[in-house]
Amino acid sequence: MKKIILAFAALFLMVQASQAQLLPSFKLGVKGALNFSSLKSDGKWLNSDTKTGYQLGVWGRVGIAGFHVQPELYYSQKKAGFDPTEDAEAGEVTIKSMDLPILLGTRIGLGPLGVRIQAGPVFSFAQDGKFDIKTATNFADYKKTSTGIIGGVGADIRNFTVDLRYEHGLNNLSESSNQKQKISMWSIGVGYAFL
Template identity: 40%
Template sequence: MKKITLLLIVITGIVSSASAQLLPTFQFGVKGGVNLSAISTSGSVFNNLNTNNRAGFLGGVWARIGGAGFHFQPEVYYTSKNVTFKNDAGAYDKAEFKSIDVPLLVGTRFGVPALGVRLNTGPLVSFAIDKNQDIHGALVEASDLHYKDQNYAWQFGAGVDIKSISFDLRYELGLSKVDNFADDGHAKINMFNLTVAYRLFGL
């Protein structure tokens, strides 16, 4: 009798765990963090010009819809991306790009509800909202990027969930050139970001 009872408990646990994985869930929260941006350049317009990484910030909201061990995670956040330009003579200037970024990620999660590890990847669309650049002097012609209104990138990342708090580290690979130059050069933004997220509620 004890063996039968124990077997029923084990079977119930397995079924409950499987059901929890298969049933879709919904979570919503806020997030914020820092980024480290770099611009990769090519073409004659960028000759004798180097770019250095600089820190920026981001903040916004996220949602996660999951089931069967996989999830879809759309996000919307405000981003400030900063880059320093420097020429061979040592003169330098700064450029700051402000945008609304929308990643559309798919991923999987390993672990228990209170503690888990996630892997995410997916495209990102960036909508410029401020294209003013703090660039002047000798670097104007070379470093004025004429930032486009809409740009595309691809994100790869991993995260850790600890109860209602999540930590994410991602790499963002620029897919489209962010400038409006013709054939004499182009620039793409690549970026790392580290964020902390808080789950406001889940279903």
């Protein structure tokens, strides 16, 4: 009799746990991050130094059955320094954009503590199509939109989040096909979920 009661109790707990994972969850929050970006080029015409920028924005997360979708929207300032070449002096480029990553991921953990793995596309829209360019005349023509892929790990501690991510540009940022440039960026951010 005890074995039957224990078996029913175990079955009841497994059903409750599986139903809890099938219920959708929703979070909404704010975030800020430091990013460390550089421009990569085909060939050796560009030697980009890594510079520090920032991100500020909002995020949401909808999860069900252990997986989630996390769209974000943030204002981003990405910087890259470059060494002198035959065509330009040493300088720095600053790219100001609205970025929209759409991350797919999973969370491992219980209750308020958890570790996340996420990846997905990121779409960037330059603000007014303008770029802050210092001393470099050949950086004048940039595209107003770009796409990339982003991935990383994160942790949830109650309502706080911490993320470490890598972003790699997929398309040429320059209007010139002879001077192909792609963004490469690491970021570390913190956030707070108020819902």
